[in-house]
Amino acid sequence: MLSYLHGYHAGNFADLHKHAALWLILTHLRKKKKPFCVIDTHAGSGWYDLGSDQAAKTGEWHGGIGAAQAGKNAPEMLQDYMDHVSRFDPITHGREYGVRDTDEYAGPFYPGSPFIVREMLRDEDELVLMELHPRENETLYHRVKRDPRIHLHKRDGYEGLVAMMPPAIRRGLVLMDPSYDVKQDYQRAAHSLQSAWDKWPTGTFMLWYPILEDGFDADLRKSIGAIKSQGGVLCAELAADHGGAKGRMRGAGLLVINPPWQFDQDLDVIGSWLAKTCKLPGPGHHTTRWLVPAE
Template sequence: MLSYQHGFHAGNFADVHKHLLLTLLLQALNRKTKPWSYLETHGGRARYDLTSAQASKTGEFQAGIARIWQQPAPAAAQAYLEQVCALNTEALTAYPGSPLLAAQLAREHDRISVMELHPAEAEALKAVFRQDARVAVHHRDGYEGVLSLLPPKPNRGVVLIDPSFEVKQEYADLVQFVSKAYQRWSNGCFAIWYPLLPAGQWQRMKRDLAASGIRKILCAELEVSAADGERGMYGSGMLVINPPWQLDQTLASVSPWLVEQLQVERGSGTWRVDWLVPE
């Protein structure tokens, strides 16, 4: 949706959940010397100013990254927090979106392709990576753009799928895209973020993906409050197709700490890590 701008939400609890997991995926790729490809369907502007009018208006980062960025953290969260600290000195003024996290963790021969349809966001994205030959920014529809690049070269890596979910149709569109993308790149890792909202549209999306025939789908969900009322995001979910070895164990070890730090009130948060579809 062209009306959506992530600057209002950058660094919130869902970003923390999503980007910590993404960092774990990229770390796993870096354990081998072979280069990798990173592709993203909805890139945003890559670097977010937390002192901007957008971030100040909502203040969502105060209940997200601000709670943990200089706090003691388990080993599994260290690399993610290091990427945030790389943009900040004493005060928390900037937050790295997923394209910038990927670029910070990428090596010389790794390749990054990011899609962004919003004109202003695409221009900001291009400005961040203008001098980085490893990163290609595409001002185009994310699903169409990523599909056109599959299978990528190098032929190992991850696709991050992170739409705004402003309309119900986006859940069905995502399932359709993932099915097509998996057919073209069955050995790729696909990371899918979704909001936990009272309307529960994400539950149908999960059922449809579970029935798609795709195997090895890991599910990680984080709730920071109870699902009260009719509106408002109370949690963050991630599905990972073809996850790296022992990612489920790593997420199970770090999620209790995340809940403790990010829950709205003591005892209001919960987490789960399980297999939506096993191998």
């Protein structure tokens, strides 16, 4: 199914948690001169206009990036990312960022994972994007086509990830952020990550998932926790104790294989602040735990 459009949810609390974690990993990768690659299996359209009709219909960003930017005493490592978001303005870049004269924008803007990574790429680094949704893929193509470091594929992210393993640059990150609009996505995500890790056991893999009242996240944690990586498997969740109506998201989680050193501590500080600052369905909390301890 290709019904999901992230524009309705961009910049919400789950996006902040996921993208702050992404920023931490990218910061770590940049510490060494060796090149790195990032593979984003469900890339979306690249960046989002929070003043659009889509964003206005849900207003979720007000309880996410909006609340965080209005909050006080943000952790330094999170503030660095939020400063990037505050500066992000594709209009100033024009055609380089896919802005077309025929389009109308209201702003403010929120960068999706492709443009978070793009900000952190050096000349020798690479970003591989996959997006199967026809309209999202077309939009993303116009937004990244002028950057030779970025390679976009219109293909299924689950299948494409395994086919690309191992990458030519053997240092880097896989980000998998499916829509989960069908329950089979949970099984496909677990199988794809397992198969990819088998071929690239030294890579870092980060899988995002929703926490629902009637969700399948327990099975997903069990499946990824069976991957006995030497670098460990970390689970980090930002959630409310309850989410109200059946099928509604009450939180979001990340499963990270081979996370960087001290990533768990840094993300827990960030997640705890987000739990107090952002709007969740109820009183929120953040937890981190090792499903597989690092050796």
